[in-house]
Amino acid sequence: MGDDHDTSDHTYEDGDREGVENSSEEEQNSSIGLFQKYLKGRSIFKNREVLRHSYRPQILPHRKEQMDTIASILAPAIRNETPSNILIYGKTGTGKTASVRYVGAELEKACGSVGVECNVVHINCEIIDTQYRVFAQIATLLEDDEGRSSDRPRSSIPMTGWPTDQVYAELKNLIEAIGGVHIVVLDEIDKLVKKSGDETLYNLSRINSELKNAKVCIVGISNDLLFTSYLDHRVLSSLSEEEIVFPPYNAPQLVDILQQRADYAFNEGVLDENVIPLCAALAAQEHGDARRALDLLRVSGELTERKNAEIVTEKHVREARNKIEADSLIECVKTLPSQSKAVLYAMLLFPEMNKQVFTSGEVVQVYRDVALALDLDVLTHRRITDLISELDMLGVIKARLVSRGRYGRTKEMWFGAGTKKILETLQQEGRFTDERLNQIDISRFKT
Ligand code: ADP
Ligand code: MG
Secondary structure: OOHHHOOOOOOOHHHHHHHHHHHHHHHHOHHHHHHHHHHOOOOOEOOHHHHOOOOOOOOOOOOHHHHHHHHHHHHHHHHOOOOOOEEEEEOOOOOHHHHHHHHHHHHHHHHHHOOOOEEEEEEEOOOOOOHHHHHHHHHHHHHHOOOOOOOOOOOOOOOOOOOHHHHHHHHHHHHHHHOEEEEEEEEOHHHHHHHHOOHHHHHHHHHHHHOOOEEEEEEEEEOOOOHHHHOOHHHHHHHOOEEEEEOOOOHHHHHHHHHHHHHHHEOOOOEOOOHHHHHHHHHHHOOOOHHHHHHHHHHHHHHHHHOOOOOEOHHHHHHHHHHHHHHHHHHHHHOOOHHHHHHHHHHHHHHHOOOOOEEHHHHHHHHHHHHHHOOOOOOOHHHHHHHHHHHHHHOOOEEEEEEOHHHOEEEEEEOOOOHHHHHHHHHOOHHHHOHHHHOOOHHHHOO
């Protein structure tokens, strides 16, 4: 995808002229013609990698206060004492992961300089999401730490197969054998708890009472402020000895963050002066998400390069926004559970019959036929309205409550854009091309 944004209604003088030149060259030497236009001209990027999420900047503007707080809480590690556990909250893209990694690396350096054994292990619980895997991963990271001496103690936890008790005991022995302070960062901790409950946290938080020679401190990072309702109160009080909130960035702060990265990422003079402020403003609307701001800037540059234009302009930023929104909508649709997909399919039939706005009552009726055609259990009205609310929250549809006088209130909904893409995405799953779906007689639902 992506290439389909290269529609010819956006013409660039330079690009066009080059296109003409290329065609004659292509005739002469068709074997390199295909890439000719990429060989010529100045490239937009100096180093595109700098704009990726995984890149770790050396300076994090506007996070000094949060990093200072984290540092002050973890500082006892330097004296080989146990720091308090920390729970960090904030929406995506507010710099939580970057800040904690930065402080963690600094702490390891500081401890190293005074000869105190201190390890910071960073676990992404979106990927490592079971108790077994968390324990095994902590062990692996403690063993594999670069620059460690070869006589470092080792564990023998296999990737799968042991009872969890045994994994826990082995991890405990490893930590005890290494000694010192171990900071376990559980990033996206809410994902772990939602997937596997709070047992991992319960076990980790009691490990200190069983250690003599070593200490463990837990730093949990969550995008979800409400995930603590999934925790046992003892686990929660142990985990949240300290709490830190990362607020969203505002537009001027995002400008600073982008500017710093842009200096390394782009060649000089390729960014129109409005580009960074616009990326920042759009991402600030989005909930102050630095990740979104960086994506906008990177994709704007990529679209510009693909069009063979020389300057990134506001127009490219707006196109980038549309592309990112469309891509994330499609990603979101792909990962919906079956029943939500069935509800969504039912909704898609309304624009098909030229009804742009429809009500939850109508969707429920059509959904029943869809569920039957797909051999799904038919959900209750109540469950369906829950799924509709979810689709609204995810931004797949738009909805509003309207008053129907004495008939009470009802929810009206409609699609923003991209119904065709959504339908195509559903139909990539074979069952959404089932003949029985085509037989649903939508006219009988006409109101
Ligand atoms: P979170 O973990 O809160 O979702 P991240 O720490 O992953 O956010 O940040 C998302 C992206 O934005 C990363 O590429 C990160 O380097 C960048 N970023 C976030 N905050 C800053 C900042 N203050 N300065 C520079 N880059 C930042
Ligand atoms: Mg993160």
